[in-house]
Amino acid sequence: MEGKIEEDALAIGSLRAQLRYIFMRLEEAAKTNVTTFYKMQLRQELPSPHSLLERLDILYGERNRKQKAIQNLHSIR
Numbered sequence: 158m159e160g161k162i163e164e165d166a167l168a169i170g171s172l173r174a175q176l177r178y179i180f181m182r183l184e185e186a187a188k189t190n191v192t193t194f195y196k197m198q199l200r201q202e203l204p205s206p207h208s209l210l211e212r213l214d215i216l217y218g219e220r221n222r223k224q225k226a227i228q229n230l231h232s233i234r
Contacts, residue, residue: 158182158213162206173199175206183213190216 162175169175180188180195194212198204219225 159210162210172204172206176204176209179206179209187213187217 158179162169162179166175169178176195176198180191183191191209191212195209198209
């Protein structure tokens with residue numbers, strides 16, 4: 158999603174439109190879990206689609222990503 162927003166931001170439109178784009182592509186629990194955050198962002202003068210992505214990363218991102226990357230680097234060597 159980050160790549161899509163980065164590449165197609167102009168085509169998607171305003172920050173508010175980008176925020177809606179991200180939210181509308183969520184499903185089930187993910188959508189439910191960020192609905193309040195999404196609504197709060199919509200009320201902002203300058204909503205932040207990246208804040209929504211960060212929130213999703215906190216909730217669903219791989220928590221040990223850095224450690225796994227280091228382990229993969231060592232295994233490649």
